[in-house]
Amino acid sequence: MNAPQVLSRFRVSGLDCAACAAKIEGAAKRVDGITEISVSVAAATLAVRHVEGLDLSALADRLSPMGYTLAPLPAAAGPDAAPGAAPACSGAGAHGHDHDRDHAAAPGPGEAAPADRRWWAAPKTRLTLASGAALVAAFGAAWVVPQARAEIFVVAMLVGLVPIARRAFAAARNGMPFTIEMLMTIAAVGAVVIGAAEEAAAVVFLFLVGELLEGVAAGRARAGIRALAALVPKTALLERAGAAVEVPAERLPIGAVILVRPGERIAADGVVLAGASGVDESPVTGESAPVAKGPDAPVFAGTVNGEAALRIRVTAAAQDNTIARVVRLVEEAQEARAPTERFIDRFARHYTPAVVAVAALVAVVPPLAVGAGWDEWIYKGLAILLIGCPCALVISTPAAIAAGLAAGARRGLLMKGGAVLETARQVSVVCFDKTGTLTAGKPQVTDIVAVSRPEAEILALAAALEAGSSHPLASAILARAAADGIAPAPAEAARALSGKGVSGLVDGREVLLLSPRAAAALAPLGAEPEARIAALAAAGKTCAVVVADGRLAGLIALRDEPRADAKAGIAALTRKGIRTLMLTGDNRATGDAIGAALGIDVRAELMPQDKLAIVGALKRAGAVVANVGDGINDAPALAAADIGIAMGGGTDVALETADAAVLHGRVTDVAAMIDLSRRTMGNIHQNIAIALGLKAVFLVTTLAGITGLWPAILADTGATVLVTLNALRLLSARPG
Known part of the structure; x- marks a missing residue:
């Protein structure tokens, strides 16, 4: 009989790139009792499924020497969550973490982890500053005592290299000998052996600077989606016994009545009971003009009340409001890797050992074959080790995917994973339901x-x-x-x-x-x-x-009239060369009339199985099909399409059933989603070109004797920072 399985989730400090994720995953695989592992660089989280009652301190013991610490998170809501998942985190607070304190203060979806909020106080920052200070001191001491120059720079190098080497050997013990830290350690020690201690110390410092910049950039990328969570105010005015009492917003129960004064942010999803006011929904929906709200109108947490007070009945708990659900779903989506990302990961596993082999051949073949100088070619081999570091290549795809998903979510375009984001660019036919999708859903x-x-x-x-x-x-x-x-x-x-x-x-x-x-x-x-x-x-x-x-x-x-932007949405898709098709169960006269008004081909009087058959026929003909519906009666066609897109106002059904959701019910957002996908894939191709292009240039210049260790590490660090900054451009780009 199989033992019961539970899910435990952790915030991971020190998790900055896909290479880090690979090391964490490799260590977790070696813990008996863990059956599934999911690491999210974008959210800096680790989720492990394991046998019930497993003491996970063994996992913390493996990760701590590699520079990663765990803080337990509450069990995720939804089908993956298992009863008792949160208590299963026993022992995870080891290595400097008080378990009870961390568990109580664990950030929820979208909440910034402490390490992200104070990057300047992080261990990586302290180590970088210490290494830099040691390097500066070494230059001063070497000027005073020139005869001990080599020994002085070796000491300065060890300040930064010892922690790096410790992480390298810890990873090797976990079955991962070819890490960036191991390449760095070999290169630094080799440089000392051939008498280049000064360069070795400088290279170690530059490597630490690169790691620090990588961590800052990763934190900024995470902040892109966490900024949504910060929109919700911390307190609310709860009506109690005829008076308005200030209470924490996270404790508002469903059914509570809150008062929102002019100019204040709304603290919860709800329905207006009394009052009439314009509400600025731009932080959530991107609408530029305030939306008029009166009795029975829905309102969202994080939006800003305009000119008059509103009494609002709360309809969703804090952890289930529109913003919290979007943040949670995006973080989960960022854990689902795109096909390109999976390919790059597989490539990197073979690439790094190949780099070591090439560097070794460069170091030994010319001296043995043609009698070239050992010091010169060992130096070139060490430089190639640094040039070949895979950081920039490995992060090129996940950084862009994470930024693309976050940029979409901030505009109400929710895609559940990198695979969906990548597939959207290939869509050639979009099938729309009529009622509630192209039309408002009410006569x-x-x-x-x-x-x-x-x-x-x-x-x-x-x-x-x-x-x-x-x-x-x-x-x-x-x-x-x-x-x-x-x-x-x-x-x-x-x-x-x-x-x-x-x-x-x-x-x-x-x-x-x-x-x-x-x-x-x-x-x-x-x-x-x-x-x-x-x-x-x-x-x-x-x-x-x-x-x-x-x-x-x-x-x-x-x-039932078309949505105000339906015609513009269909036209936008047509301009992109995408065919549009209306699939409706309504009578032919109604379907044809709406279709003629919008400029879309119509198939009417269809049963759900008919819609399914049409989607299947389009796919067999070679089309990449997106199906847009309300997430309920179109479920078969949504599931059959290459991408199912739910149209709605962020309902549970719309968010949970389809591959993607247009949260704010705008038909034009379907074209915007495809545009965002194309931008993201273009960004990924740019990143790969930057990463491989810089390596190719410096490989040639190193073999030609033009560049050495310093430019080599700058090439790797510079490429990593460049691809990360390039990916972050997606956060500010407006689709369409």
Whole structure:
């Protein structure tokens, strides 16, 4: 019988690049009882699945000598979380961490770890400063005591090299002999052996500077998504016993009522109970103009209230509000590696041993084969060791993927992993559901046709009959009356006519609101009204007939109208050379009418299995298909497509069922997502070119005797910093 499995999660200090992640993963694999390992560079987290009750102090013991410490995190919510996962972290607080303190203070999703907040106090910073001070002191001492110059610089070198060598040998004991630290150690010791102690000390210092810059850049990349979490205020005004009491926002229960004053940030997802105000949603949705909010309107945590106070009922706990869920899902997505990233990782595993072999051949073959000078060629071999360090190459892809995912999330474009981000650039066909995706998902009054009564009176009579009804068509009529400033008179004896409509008395007159068929059964409508009804039906509109005192008063037409940006969204995809297709279960007339208005091909009257079949046929024809739907009735097609994109306002279903989600319901965001994917892949190709290009240049100049150890380490450090900074450009680029 298999032992029960649990999941434990940790914040990892010192985790700055993909090479670090590989070392942590390699060490974790050697701990008996751990069955699954996931390391996220972007989130600086480690998740391990292991047998229940396992003492994970063995993992901390393996990682500490390599420069990594663990702080337990609360178990992740969701299907991967196992009961009791958090307590399973026993022993992880070893090596300078108090377990209870770390566990209590462990950052949640998106919260900055202490090491990220105070990089200048991190061990790497202290070591770099100590190495730099030792190097400066060595230059001064060597000037005073020149006869001991070599010994002085060896001492200065050891200040920085000893911790590096300790990490190198710790990694070797964990089955990873070819690490950047080992290459650095061999190069530094070799330089001393051939009498280049001064260069060895300088190279060690430059290596530490590069590591420090790498850590700072990694922290900045993480801050890109954590900035979202910082939008939510720490406190809220809770209504209690008729008074507003300030309480921590994280403790607000669902159903609580909070008061948000003008200019304040909203502390929780909720629904407006009272008040009317413009809310600045730009921090969350990117909308440039304030959105009007009144009773029953939803609001998001982190948005800014405008000109009037709002009373809001909380609808989600702090850990489940829109921002927290987006941050959590993005951090999880950053753990899913893209195909290019997996290829680079596999390449790097063979690349580093190959570099060692080439460096060894360069060092020994010329002296043995042609009698060249040993010191010269050993020096060149050591330089090649440093040039060949894989840091820049290994980080080139994950840095760009993490930045791309974070940039998308900040604009409401959520992609669940690097594979999704990478595939989006290849999309050649986008299939859209109609209702709730290309359209708003609720009918609106589009036409009022006067026959024997004026338009305003027709609308007032219909609204009087529909008052109090929750039917979508009734809601549309009432919304239009409210928008036109019409306050309908109360209806008496109102009743539903099964399958036909409603009837009642309005100001003493009998009024009926009927379907065209039911109205025609009472009395002939006349040639002109029937022609108008037929024309409205051909345009995909639902028609209601208003009869007052036995006479046809007029017609009201309703339709689920396209979203305001639907036409622009389809046009943006067309400009990119992407074919668009509407797949709808609605009748053909309605589908064709909406399709003609938007400029999109239409397949109508489809069952879910029909949509699935169409997506499958497109894929077999060689298309890369994205399917955009509401995440519920389109589930089969969403799952079958190369990328399933949920359209919605950040609902649980939309976030959990598809590969990606357009959180703010903008059709134009589908094109923006594809544009972001193309930008990200372009960035990755630039990074790989920078990493390999610099190495190729310095390899040639080193063999030619033009450059040596100093430029070699600068080439590696410089390339690493350059690719990281290039990736960070994605955070500020606006898709589309």
